[in-house]
Amino acid sequence: MTTVMALFAEAWSEIRVHKLRVILSLLGVFLAVFGMTSIAAAGDIGRQLVSESTDRASGRPATVMVQAYPLSSSPDNERISAALREVVERYDIRWSSLVLDQEIVANFPGRSERVLARSVDPEYGTMHRMVVQQGRWFTASDEQRYAPALVVSESFLTRLGGFDPNDPPTVRLGGESPVTATVIGVVADNDPGLPFAYLLNASAGSWVAGSNPFGQPPMLEMWVPPAQVEEISAAVSGDLMAALPGHDIYADRFDSGEELAELNLVLEYGVRGVGYFALLLGGVGVLNVGLVVVRQRIREIGVRRSFGATSARVFFTILLESVCATAAAGALAIGCAIALVLNLPYDQILNAPIEDLPPFPLQAAVEGLLAATAVGTLAGVIPAIVAVRAKVIDAIRY
Amino acid sequence: MTFIKLAGIGRSVRLPDGSQLDILTDINLEIERGEHIAVVGHSGSGKSTLLNLIGLLDSPTSGVYELDGNPTENFSSRARARLRGETFGFVFQQFNLLPRRSATENVAAPLLYASGRQVWGRRRAAREMLDRVGLGQRVEYLPERLSGGEQQRVAIARSMVRNPTVLLADEPTGALDVDTGSTVMDMLSQVVAESGTTLVTITHDLSVAARADRQFRLDHGVLTALSAAELPSATARRSLS
Numbered sequence: 098m099t100t101v102m103a104l105f106a107e108a109w110s111e112i113r114v115h116k117l118r119v120i121l122s123l124l125g126v127f128l129a130v131f132g133m134t135s136i137a138a139a140g141d142i143g144r145q146l147v148s149e150s151t152d153r154a155s156g157r158p159a160t161v162m163v164q165a166y167p168l169s170s171s172p173d174n175e176r177i178s179a180a181l182r183e184v185v186e187r188y189d190i191r192w193s194s195l196v197l198d199q200e201i202v203a204n205f206p207g208r209s210e211r212v213l214a215r216s217v218d219p220e221y222g223t224m225h226r227m228v229v230q231q232g233r234w235f236t237a238s239d240e241q242r243y244a245p246a247l248v249v250s251e252s253f254l255t256r257l258g259g260f261d262p263n264d265p266p267t268v269r270l271g272g273e274s275p276v277t278a279t280v281i282g283v284v285a286d287n288d289p290g291l292p293f294a295y296l297l298n299a300s301a302g303s304w305v306a307g308s309n310p311f312g313q314p315p316m317l318e319m320w321v322p323p324a325q326v327e328e329i330s331a332a333v334s335g336d337l338m339a340a341l342p343g344h345d346i347y348a349d350r351f352d353s354g355e356e357l358a359e360l361n362l363v364l365e366y367g368v369r370g371v372g373y374f375a376l377l378l379g380g381v382g383v384l385n386v387g388l389v390v391v392r393q394r395i396r397e398i399g400v401r402r403s404f405g406a407t408s409a410r411v412f413f414t415i416l417l418e419s420v421c422a423t424a425a426a427g428a429l430a431i432g433c434a435i436a437l438v439l440n441l442p443y444d445q446i447l448n449a450p451i452e453d454l455p456p457f458p459l460q461a462a463v464e465g466l467l468a469a470t471a472v473g474t475l476a477g478v479i480p481a482i483v484a485v486r487a488k489v490i491d492a493i494r495y
Numbered sequence: 496m497t498f499i500k501l502a503g504i505g506r507s508v509r510l511p512d513g514s515q516l517d518i519l520t521d522i523n524l525e526i527e528r529g530e531h532i533a534v535v536g537h538s539g540s541g542k543s544t545l546l547n548l549i550g551l552l553d554s555p556t557s558g559v560y561e562l563d564g565n566p567t568e569n570f571s572s573r574a575r576a577r578l579r580g581e582t583f584g585f586v587f588q589q590f591n592l593l594p595r596r597s598a599t600e601n602v603a604a605p606l607l608y609a610s611g612r613q614v615w616g617r618r619r620a621a622r623e624m625l626d627r628v629g630l631g632q633r634v635e636y637l638p639e640r641l642s643g644g645e646q647q648r649v650a651i652a653r654s655m656v657r658n659p660t661v662l663l664a665d666e667p668t669g670a671l672d673v674d675t676g677s678t679v680m681d682m683l684s685q686v687v688a689e690s691g692t693t694l695v696t697i698t699h700d701l702s703v704a705a706r707a708d709r710q711f712r713l714d715h716g717v718l719t720a721l722s723a724a725e726l727p728s729a730t731a732r733r734s735l736s
Contacts, residue, residue: 099614103607114595400591403552404605405580407573489552493591 104410108417112425115390119418122386123426125379126472130430130465133372137461138438140364145455147360151353152226159323160224161330162351164316165337165344172314178298180340181317184333192320194218195298198313203292204269205256212253214294216301224320231260232282235297239281245270245300248282253292276304318351326350373468380423380472387419387480398484399492412481419477420470427469431462497564498660498693499526499549504558506544506716518544520716522558528660531687531694533707534718541716542697543665549695550583550663551575580608584654584692586683588666590646592638592653598625599634602653609657624652628682644675651683661693668703680706702727 112119152158163184165177178195185193194217203212221227222234229248239246247268249257257266260283269275278296287293298315321329330348337346391398398411406414435457443454504522507515518541526532536542547553548560551567560567562578570578584605592601599621606617613620625634628648638646647667654662667683668676680703687694696707704710710721 099610103614107607110596110600396591397593400587400593401604401608402576403550403579403583403585405576405578405608407576409573410576410608490547493552493587 107414111418112422119422122383125382126423127426127430129375129379130427130469131434134431134434134461134465136368137458140368141455141458156352158352159326160352161319163348165341165346168343177314184336190319192220194221194318195315197315212292216296216298229282240299245278245304246281247278248295249280250286250293252286254283376468380476383476391480391484395487395492399489402489408485412485415481415484416477420473423473424470427466497525498528500561502559504555507556522718529691531707532709533696533704534711534713535704536713540713542713546663546665546697551579582660584659584662586650586654586664586667588669590650597635598649602656605657624656628652643671647679664696
């Protein structure tokens with residue numbers, strides 16, 4: 098125990114005395130670990146950004162889309178909706194939404210306009226990571242309203258004038274028997290300049306009779322565990338075939354999770370590869386400086402041998418200097434990377450919303466520290482061998 | 496009681512041209528505990544090699560070296576290092592202080608190779624030792640800020656901090672002027688006398704050698720006893736000092 102303490106004390110004393118040399122030699126290691134961990138963190142954030150973006154477009158992993166097309170007649174939306182709702186209930190799917198795109202007439206001040214609208218269930222907001230800029234997304238209680246609630250796009254809102262949560266704007270929907278709807282939230286435009294609105298399926302059924310220019314029947318989106326996709330798809334398909342004879346049933350995964358997983362893999366190994374290469378270069382720098390310095394210190398090493406330092410002691414002291422110094426540089430680099438990553442204004446830099454900022458990648462930090470220590474060990478071995486091989490008498494006379 | 500016994504010791508090296516250079520030849524020497532001996536000789540006579548052999552920094556190529564009755568030829572490298580730290584203290588001509596370390600750190604350095612309480616209490620022990628050599632006010636000075644005499648006193652404090660049985664001084668006044676050298680030798684003699692340490696001094700200065708109990712001359716690798724007539728008289732020594 099005392100020997101180990103003395104070993105560390107000696108190594109630390111050397112590092113302290115040769116601060117400038119140590120700092121300069123470790124610059125490469127510091128930058129490599131800093132780069133490695135920062136890029137890993139930035140990669141995580143980038144992946145999260147891409148992931149959230151695709152979640153908004155096509156749902157979270159794994160989203161299964163179920164559709165039923167009549168083979169010979171026009172779709173009976175009520176019958177198809179009932180059958181879809183039944184499978185959701187049967188398999189106790191926690192996250193699901195019926196989705197129906199249609200056109201509705203919105204009577205804006207001064208003019209009426211046909212507007213694209215999507216009727217959904219409240220769960221759709223969570224399933225698609227809807228970012229509401231003003232107001233809020235639907236809740237289950239909105240289905241009990243006496244008038245339909247709308248979440249509209251910015252372009253839609255512009256036509257209404259503005260949004261005040263204390264006095265939410267209203268808009269009359271429909272042609273022959275219009276109904277007044279209340280805007281409860283505002284989301285970003287999908288297509289700039291094109292007004293768009295979300296409304297609840299319950300409202301659409303009760304009050305808003307939109308036309309269906311695409312001839313699409315209602316679809317069902319289900320957010321399920323990725324491992325259960327095939328099982329659920331097969332079961333739902335079978336049930337719907339039985340419930341909706343004469344329909345073509347489609348049930349398959351719709352989100353981009355699998356493609357993203359491949360992208361993640363490329364990013365992860367690419368970043369790691371670059372980081373390790375940089376660290377290797379840093380290690381060569383440490384080795385280079387270590388070799389020069391050990392030759393300069395050869396007399397000192399001889400003097401220490403005269404104090405009773407064994408070959409093993411000299412070896413481990415030189416080695417520990419390198420290991421301690423690189424580990425300290427690695428730890429400092431990780432600290433700086435954490436400070437940087439946690440304090441960057443991502444919204445401003447990325448110009449895109451990020452809902453779940455990923456935590457600092459602990460694995461990358463631990464890997465960086467271990468790799469720095471390993472590089473320090475490798476870079477310290479050769480100078481340590483040179484120090485041990487020096488003949489004591491020659492070393493003292495050097 | 497004999498602590499160091501050299502019997503028929505020889506040390507030779509192989510030169511690049513294949514020939515052999517005999518540095519020491521048939522050295523026979525016995526040193527008692529607490530004794531002070533001096534070895535004089537010209538440069539290249541083998542004085543430092545003899546000191547290195549005694550201090551286990553080097554090994555003889557022939558003969559037997561017994562330390563406290565134990566033949567050293569069978570000692571492992573590790574045992575030699577341990578004995579070197581525990582039994583011997585070294586004072587070098589060029590002081591060989593560790594650069595950019597304070598006087599305290601320099602004196603405490605050998606204690607890093609000791610064990611137990613000596614390691615933990617090394618700074619306190621170093622300060623006490625510096626106080627003994629009259630440098631109590633210079634404990635945090637770096638070697639660069641100390642005079643030659645002060646640096647050698649730090650080196651002496653460092654060599655004595657582990658209470659060695661034998662102190663090996665290689666030209667301890669070689670890098671100092673006459674007055675400072677004399678002061679340093681006075682101090683060295685006093686410190687070793689107080690602790691009963693055996694002192695082996697290598698020097699080319701007869702007045703320094705005259706302070707020892709016994710004197711030897713090393714000439715071309717051969718050790719012979721120095722007669723009293725070859726030494727400067729006490730009066731001459733005083734005038735030299």
